[in-house]
Amino acid sequence: MRRYAKWLALVAVLALTAAACGGDDEGGETGPTGATGETGAEFQQGGTLNVWMDTDVTAAFDPQKEYFQVSFAFYRCCLLRTLLSYNGKGPDEQGDQLFPDLAASEPTVSDDELTWTFTLKQGIHYAPPLQDVEITAQDFIRAMMREATPEVAAGYGFYYSAIEGFDDYSAGKADTISGMTAVDDYTLEVKVTEPTGDLGYRMAMPAAAPIPPNPDDPEAPLGVAEGHNDDYGRFLVSSGPYMYEGSEAMDFSLPVKDQTPAAGYEPNKTLSLVRNPSWVESGQDDLRPAYLDAISVEICPGCDQEVAEKKVAADEIDHIFANGVSAANARMFSQDPNLQDQYFVEPGSGNYYIAMNVAVPPFDDVHVRKAVNFAVNKEGWRRLGGGETFGEIAGYFTPPGLLAGLLEGYDPYATPNSQGADTPEGLELAKAEMAQSKYDTDQDGICDAPECKAVLSVGVVGRVAEASDALIAQNLAAIGVELDVNSFDNSTAYNKIFDPKNQIPISTFGGWLQDYPDAFTFYFFPMYGPNILDAYNTNYSMAGADPDQLEKYGYEVTEVDQALDEKIEECIATTGEERTACWADADKVLMEQVVPIVPLIFSNVEQIISSRVANYTYSLFDNQMAYDQVALASGA
Amino acid sequence: MLRYMIRRTIFLVLVLIVVSLFTFLVFVKLPSGDPIARAVGRHPSPELVAQVKKNFGLDQPLYVQYWKFASGMIPWPGLFLDKDVYFSYQGQVPVRHAILQRLPVTIALTVGAAALWLLIGIPIGIVSAVKRGSLLDRSAMIFALVGVSAPTFWLGLLLLYVFHFWLGWLPTAGLPQDQSVLQSVFEGYFVLPWFSLAITSAAFYSRMTRGNLIETMGEDYIRTARAKGLAENKVIYRHGLRAALTPIVTMFGMDVAFLLGGAVITESVFQLPGLGQYALNSLYATDFPAIMGVTMLATFFIVVANFLVDILYAFLDPRVRYT
Numbered sequence: 001m002r003r004y005a006k007w008l009a010l011v012a013v014l015a016l017t018a019a020a021c022g023g024d025d026e027g028g029e030t031g032p033t034g035a036t037g038e039t040g041a042e043f044q045q046g047g048t049l050n051v052w053m054d055t056d057v058t059a060a061f062d063p064q065k066e067y068f069q070v071s072f073a074f075y076r077c078c079l080l081r082t083l084l085s086y087n088g089k090g091p092d093e094q095g096d097q098l099f100p101d102l103a104a105s106e107p108t109v110s111d112d113e114l115t116w117t118f119t120l121k122q123g124i125h126y127a128p129p130l131q132d133v134e135i136t137a138q139d140f141i142r143a144m145m146r147e148a149t150p151e152v153a154a155g156y157g158f159y160y161s162a163i164e165g166f167d168d169y170s171a172g173k174a175d176t177i178s179g180m181t182a183v184d185d186y187t188l189e190v191k192v193t194e195p196t197g198d199l200g201y202r203m204a205m206p207a208a209a210p211i212p213p214n215p216d217d218p219e220a221p222l223g224v225a226e227g228h229n230d231d232y233g234r235f236l237v238s239s240g241p242y243m244y245e246g247s248e249a250m251d252f253s254l255p256v257k258d259q260t261p262a263a264g265y266e267p268n269k270t271l272s273l274v275r276n277p278s279w280v281e282s283g284q285d286d287l288r289p290a291y292l293d294a295i296s297v298e299i300c301p302g303c304d305q306e307v308a309e310k311k312v313a314a315d316e317i318d319h320i321f322a323n324g325v326s327a328a329n330a331r332m333f334s335q336d337p338n339l340q341d342q343y344f345v346e347p348g349s350g351n352y353y354i355a356m357n358v359a360v361p362p363f364d365d366v367h368v369r370k371a372v373n374f375a376v377n378k379e380g381w382r383r384l385g386g387g388e389t390f391g392e393i394a395g396y397f398t399p400p401g402l403l404a405g406l407l408e409g410y411d412p413y414a415t416p417n418s419q420g421a422d423t424p425e426g427l428e429l430a431k432a433e434m435a436q437s438k439y440d441t442d443q444d445g446i447c448d449a450p451e452c453k454a455v456l457s458v459g460v461v462g463r464v465a466e467a468s469d470a471l472i473a474q475n476l477a478a479i480g481v482e483l484d485v486n487s488f489d490n491s492t493a494y495n496k497i498f499d500p501k502n503q504i505p506i507s508t509f510g511g512w513l514q515d516y517p518d519a520f521t522f523y524f525f526p527m528y529g530p531n532i533l534d535a536y537n538t539n540y541s542m543a544g545a546d547p548d549q550l551e552k553y554g555y556e557v558t559e560v561d562q563a564l565d566e567k568i569e570e571c572i573a574t575t576g577e578e579r580t581a582c583w584a585d586a587d588k589v590l591m592e593q594v595v596p597i598v599p600l601i602f603s604n605v606e607q608i609i610s611s612r613v614a615n616y617t618y619s620l621f622d623n624q625m626a627y628d629q630v631a632l633a634s635g636a
Numbered sequence: 637m638l639r640y641m642i643r644r645t646i647f648l649v650l651v652l653i654v655v656s657l658f659t660f661l662v663f664v665k666l667p668s669g670d671p672i673a674r675a676v677g678r679h680p681s682p683e684l685v686a687q688v689k690k691n692f693g694l695d696q697p698l699y700v701q702y703w704k705f706a707s708g709m710i711p712w713p714g715l716f717l718d719k720d721v722y723f724s725y726q727g728q729v730p731v732r733h734a735i736l737q738r739l740p741v742t743i744a745l746t747v748g749a750a751a752l753w754l755l756i757g758i759p760i761g762i763v764s765a766v767k768r769g770s771l772l773d774r775s776a777m778i779f780a781l782v783g784v785s786a787p788t789f790w791l792g793l794l795l796l797y798v799f800h801f802w803l804g805w806l807p808t809a810g811l812p813q814d815q816s817v818l819q820s821v822f823e824g825y826f827v828l829p830w831f832s833l834a835i836t837s838a839a840f841y842s843r844m845t846r847g848n849l850i851e852t853m854g855e856d857y858i859r860t861a862r863a864k865g866l867a868e869n870k871v872i873y874r875h876g877l878r879a880a881l882t883p884i885v886t887m888f889g890m891d892v893a894f895l896l897g898g899a900v901i902t903e904s905v906f907q908l909p910g911l912g913q914y915a916l917n918s919l920y921a922t923d924f925p926a927i928m929g930v931t932m933l934a935t936f937f938i939v940v941a942n943f944l945v946d947i948l949y950a951f952l953d954p955r956v957r958y959t
Contacts, residue, residue: 052810055917055920056726056727056917058674058675058726058921059675059726059728060726060727060728060729062728065675067677067678150683150687151687151691153675153676153684153687153688153691154684155675155676155677156677156679157681157684158679158681229691230691230723230728231728231729233728234728234729266737267724267726267727267728267729267734268726268727268734268909268914268917269734269737269738269909270813270909272813296813298810298813298907300810300907300909300913301913301916301917301920301921302900302904302913302916302917302920303903303904303905303907303913304789304793304809304904304905304907306793307793307796307809307905307906307907308809308907310797310801311808311809311810314801314808316808491667491669491670491673491922494670494673495670495673498673524679525678525679531679533679533680533681533682534682535680535682535685536672536673536676536678536679536680536685538678538679
């Protein structure tokens with residue numbers, strides 16, 4: 001045996017060298033290089049990635065209905081291509097930038113910024129069973145028509161109201177969307193009613209992905225989605241590198257009730273994606289190397305996530321598609337030398353904040369709101385939530401990635417170590433601000449008006465949330481604001497703050513996440529007065545409410561600051577660097593003039609992967625590992 | 637007997653109606669969650685909210701909503717849980733389809749665990765009763781105490797970590813997607829869940845068997861049997877055990893039926909896509925049709941099990957007669 005040892009060692013060294021070079025003797029094939037043109041390593045083509053999810057998507061993958069980050073991630077990486085899309089990478093690799101996807105190039109925008117023209121790539125076909133159907137301009141119009149069809153009950157039609165005629169079509173006043181024209185098969189013209197600098201982002205959302213015509217019923221307005229108002233997601237015809245397993249068996253020539261969905265997606269159970277042969281034949285695409293042959297997802301709602309995390313450590317599954325990692329296993333992955341390379345903390349695209357209702361005393365006084373900003377111990381709040389991995393302490397509202405770092409270091413309510421009233425300096429700053437308030441009659445920095453007693457605070461139940469609420473209550477008590485903390489389960493808590501008539505003075509579980517990498521999505525809903533809704537309202541602070549709204553919802557306060565509304569309207573019409581700068585200024589107006597919130601942190605995203613994953617890439621757009629960039633290690 | 641069966645069938649229907657009414661009131665009328673909020677996104681227009689309500693049938697008067705669910709249970713002209721009424725808000729599939737997908741997993745889990753706890757619990761109970769006060773009896777009762785005290789989730793995790801992650805003797809949590817439930821059973825994927833579920837019940841059954849058997853063995857007819865010169869084994873197994881098992885059969889029927897409605901914790905720990913997991917997710921997602929569907933199915937199982945147990949009584953205990 002000993003005499004073979006040298007040969008065995010040599011073979012082992014050669015094998016290791018081959019592996020290090022990314023080669024694979026058995027597979028042979030290697031994939032393309034980096035998606036955006038940078039030089040990158042070559043990775044093994046093939047294999048199946050095993051994924052575990054603790055929750056299913058919300059509308060069974062219906063692209064017009066899904067308004068959920070999880071589904072957005074699967075659409076982007078795997079199932080749906082759009083005119084423009086993302087490269088599935090992080091903040092340092094242009095992960096927040098748009099690139100042409102089904103479009104052949106960047107869109108051209110008319111001088112008045114009201115007409116956008118997209119030129120499509122030619123020869124790109126849908127997945128089976130429609131592998132003979134080429135993607136054309138009319139297919140994008142069809143998708144928008146479906147988004148506007150009331151019976152579909154689509155999730156975010158408001159993003160497309162800017163398109164001329166979209167609302168008329170939705171209201172049944174027109175048979176087509178007048179602002180969308182298929183000039184020819186490969187040219188799509190989109191007219192908007194007002195300059196909309198982020199239209200490109202909106203057209204990169206899944207709802208704008210093309211829906212194919214039904215070859216057996218070419219007159220069907222919604223193509224293959226006709227008659228599938230409730231369940232198109234299960235009949236989804238893919239345009240991306242992957243499709244549901246069994247897609248080829250779908251038969252759109254049958255009456256709708258006799259059609260059978262693809263077997264590869266069983267809601268709340270399994271999602272099995274296999275390579276889309278049309279994508280390969282169409283010459284693949286520039287954004288998605290799509291090394292894997294298949295992605296197998298076990299959907300296990302309500303299952304024990306810690307067990308799944310152990311399975312990642314044991315290489316039994318490769319990735320968990322969930323919000324964060326349990327504290328115990330995060331510690332295991334971050335501290336075990338064998339697992340450290342499989343643990344990542346990534347910048348998210350969201351924030352957490354405390355919302356103060358600017359129309360309810362004592363928070364109708366800006367000095368009280370500023371005092372609260374000085375008083376809250378953000379560092380303590382973060383520590384209770386898990387420490388540094390939880391996120392970066394926020395001095396303002398918009399995640400820094402969306403502002404190109406323009407507000408780096410900006411924090412108008414900075415206190416030593418961000419510990420607020422738990423430091424003498426922080427307490428003094430908070431008191432100095434409170435002393436200017438009308439609710440501090442003796443100006444000693446402690447609110448002494450009855451409005452500061454038993455102030456209703458709505459939070460959510462849970463060990464961490466309740467401890468955090470107790471900390472906030474303690475901090476506010478130091479300046480005389482006594483909170484009556486009420487904790488509810490998530491749904492109940494949201495139902496309370498969703499209704500502006502409830503006039504909730506303060507809520508402690510606010511959080512916002514981007515829909516796409518533009519600050520617009522952070523302002524237009526939670527901070528813009530005209531968008532306050534009677535139900536499901538997300539402007540919990542009533543920022544920018546006008547007197548009519550305040551009266552309608554029964555507020556005694558008759559007027560609130562509307563400066564932010566004007567700034568938001570100004571920013572909407574801008575583009576490029578001017579737009580980014582405008583949103584940075586809007587954040588300053590929000591933080592210094594209107595002050596409806598206390599920003600707490602910009603959230604991070606923890607990821608764990610198995611040792612089988614060779615090319616981990618984090619997608620900033622959807623805040624998850626990008627499955628289109630992932631490769632498996634040689635031999636995995 | 638026929639009259640009895642007709643009476644019980646009417647009773648079954650009545651129970652289903654009452655349970656459906658309560659389920660409807662608790663989960664649909666007084667829900668803590670809001671299915672509309674899940675479906676409409678974060679900036680819904682009033683028109684969208686109205687449309688989703690209409691699509692879900694939540695714009696109808698309450699009695700109409702209830703009647704839809706109630707009539708959907710009638711297996712005519714379609715099947716039980718009519719697919720148009722019991723259509724999942726979240727999964728956008730007929731609830732019946734989702735249930736049928738998961739039922740084999742739950743049946744495999746229940747049948748295996750039930751067999752196991754009977755095989756463990758009853759012999760231990762018998763030995764303890766027969767060898768009352770012995771070391772064997774004391775050991776068995778310690779097992780019973782520990783078994784009854786161990787929470788299922790803890791036991792499940794412990795078994796999983798020891799026998800899979802540490803020793804690697806048994807398969808992991810979850811089921812392979814590319815094989816049938818039966819294949820998974822044969823490959824041992826259910827062994828740990830079975831034990832996890834069975835140990836607590838086995839402990840309980842052993843205590844029940846022991847107690848009942850000790851009590852039965854003190855009865856007059858046992859003394860008579862012994863006086864007649866019957867062998868002790870026959871006295872125990874033919875006369876003693878038969879009577880002692882009667883209440884256990886009742887309990888067994890109910891336990892099995894209860895598990896067929898979904899073993900939530902075990903399915904959660906071992907990541908088994910069964911009815912319990914489906915029920916739990918439906919609750920999280922405030923998916924009313926799914927909640928109603930699973931609850932009604934579980935109720936159906938329990939009522940039917942109760943019925944079967946009553947019939948079985950007659951065979952176990954000659955004193956029971958049906959009129």
